[in-house]
Amino acid sequence: MRVAIVDTGLCNVDSMWRALEECGATAVVTADPSVLGTVDKIVLPGVGAFPDAMAALAADGLDDAIRDEVTNNEVPLLGVCLGMQLLATHGAEVRDCAGLGLIDASVERLESRSGERVPHVGWNEVHRTGDAALLHNIPDGADFYFVHSFHMRCADPADIAAATPYCGGFTSMVVRDHVVGTQFHPEKSQTYGLALLRNFVEM
Amino acid sequence: MLKVRVIPTLLYRDVTLVKGVGFDARRVVGSPMQAVQVYNLRNVDELCFFDITASPQRRGPDFSLIDELADRCFMPLTVGGGVRTLDDVRDLLAVGADKVAINTAALDDPELVRAASDRFGAQCIVAVIDVRADPQGTVTVWRDNAAHDTGLDPAAWAKELEALGAGEVLVQSADRDGTMSGYDLDTIRRVSDSVSVPVIASGGAGTFEHMHEAFADGRASAVAAASMFHFTEQTPMGAKQYLGAHGHPVRV
Numbered sequence: 001m002r003v004a005i006v007d008t009g010l011c012n013v014d015s016m017w018r019a020l021e022e023c024g025a026t027a028v029v030t031a032d033p034s035v036l037g038t039v040d041k042i043v044l045p046g047v048g049a050f051p052d053a054m055a056a057l058a059a060d061g062l063d064d065a066i067r068d069e070v071t072n073n074e075v076p077l078l079g080v081c082l083g084m085q086l087l088a089t090h091g092a093e094v095r096d097c098a099g100l101g102l103i104d105a106s107v108e109r110l111e112s113r114s115g116e117r118v119p120h121v122g123w124n125e126v127h128r129t130g131d132a133a134l135l136h137n138i139p140d141g142a143d144f145y146f147v148h149s150f151h152m153r154c155a156d157p158a159d160i161a162a163a164t165p166y167c168g169g170f171t172s173m174v175v176r177d178h179v180v181g182t183q184f185h186p187e188k189s190q191t192y193g194l195a196l197l198r199n200f201v202e203m
Numbered sequence: 204m205l206k207v208r209v210i211p212t213l214l215y216r217d218v219t220l221v222k223g224v225g226f227d228a229r230r231v232v233g234s235p236m237q238a239v240q241v242y243n244l245r246n247v248d249e250l251c252f253f254d255i256t257a258s259p260q261r262r263g264p265d266f267s268l269i270d271e272l273a274d275r276c277f278m279p280l281t282v283g284g285g286v287r288t289l290d291d292v293r294d295l296l297a298v299g300a301d302k303v304a305i306n307t308a309a310l311d312d313p314e315l316v317r318a319a320s321d322r323f324g325a326q327c328i329v330a331v332i333d334v335r336a337d338p339q340g341t342v343t344v345w346r347d348n349a350a351h352d353t354g355l356d357p358a359a360w361a362k363e364l365e366a367l368g369a370g371e372v373l374v375q376s377a378d379r380d381g382t383m384s385g386y387d388l389d390t391i392r393r394v395s396d397s398v399s400v401p402v403i404a405s406g407g408a409g410t411f412e413h414m415h416e417a418f419a420d421g422r423a424s425a426v427a428a429a430s431m432f433h434f435t436e437q438t439p440m441g442a443k444q445y446l447g448a449h450g451h452p453v454r455v
Contacts, residue, residue: 014299018274047327117401119326119370123206123454143454147326188279190246
């Protein structure tokens with residue numbers, strides 16, 4: 001199983017590489033769009049700011065290559081943290097900006113409701129709202145590691161796979177066909193995080 | 204519910220791991236790789252790794268070391284020490300740091316915090332504030348490993364760092380570092396009340412009760428500790444069991 005990790009030059013690709021190898025995949029870090037056509041799966045990892053990440057993807061032609069592989073060749077794609085947000089139609093971090101448009105959603109700043117601190121940093125529960133294959137063998141409400149200030153708001157509730165109780169509750173996982181996204185960092189969430197990545201590698 | 208975090212801190216100098224008392228008189232506590240592996244096995248919430256001689260020696264982070272350590276870390280890793288440029292931040296993230304701590308450089312060039320936050324996102328920029336009290340009890344921000352007084356008020360400086368784009372603030376008491384006599388609760392509470400980003404309490408933890416106080420009285424989101432975990436039988440898991448029994452949400 002070959003998995004490409006898309007490198008925007010802004011994020012911690014090394015952690016994701018190590019975690020995927022631990023899960024039995026052959027992971028390759030790349031910023032070369034032609035490599036995406038040679039792999040079984042794609043991971044779009046992420047820290048970084050939305051507009052910079054989109055600009056970095058566009059500069060290398062990675063945005064079109066990802067859309068092409070996912071749409072025309074049905075290559076499974078996992079977006080993590082900012083990588084999940086980039087799946088959306090548009091984002092509002094720093095300035096309004098178009099995303100990859102693979103999930104009909106917008107990305108908005110977390111708004112504190114009852115004194116919650118933002119960024120949302122630390123371990124919090126992930127409650128499934130559907131039957132995502134990625135969460136198999138993981139207990140409902142398991143803690144995963146989050147570090148983010150923005151969240152995805154889906155236009156179609158059917159795309160929401162899990163939610164997390166913070167700032168009034170937000171979508172912490174999306175699934176549409178073979179496109180999935182996690183707002184948390186599975187590569188940094190120890191046992192359950194590795195279980196989720198193993199599910200992705202094996203799906 | 205968001206859990207409170209218990210964070211072991213590893214201080215690194217040259218090729219050994221050390222534990223300080225009052226920011227000097229450091230003692231060697233073993234190899235950083237061993238420590239990282241132990242904490243990974245113990246499923247800790249997060250790990251802080253500070254290269255404490257980088258800034259005084261006017262050098263940057265040791266990227267290859269961080270690369271090796273991060274490979275063993277399936278938990279969040281915050282790395283600090285010698286971070287002075289946007290490239291330092293980018294390269295640390297690239298080798299596996301999840302968050303980058305900026306201390307001295309933020310005092311020299313506050314715009315670095317803004318630029319790093321704009322580029323890489325506020326969530327991965329941790330501003331570190333070293334504090335000391337004078338004989339009258341007035342607490343101020345110190346720099347260069349807490350060797351020089353800046354005269355700045357910690358709460359005011361924290362607010363400024365938040366405005367610049369810091370996603371977290373770590374308040375570290377140089378007076379209490381390594382003493383295991385408890386956190387500087389007053390300063391931690393003042394900083395917590397002045398910002399809306401998470402605050403990490405550091406410096407002085409000796410007992411689980413001290414950690415309880417940092418959350419209950421200091422209103423911290425996370426507690427960091429070094430000596431307590433390196434030199435006593437107390438473990439991060441023990442701390443979380445105690446904190447859970449005292450009403451704090453914990454991940455066990």
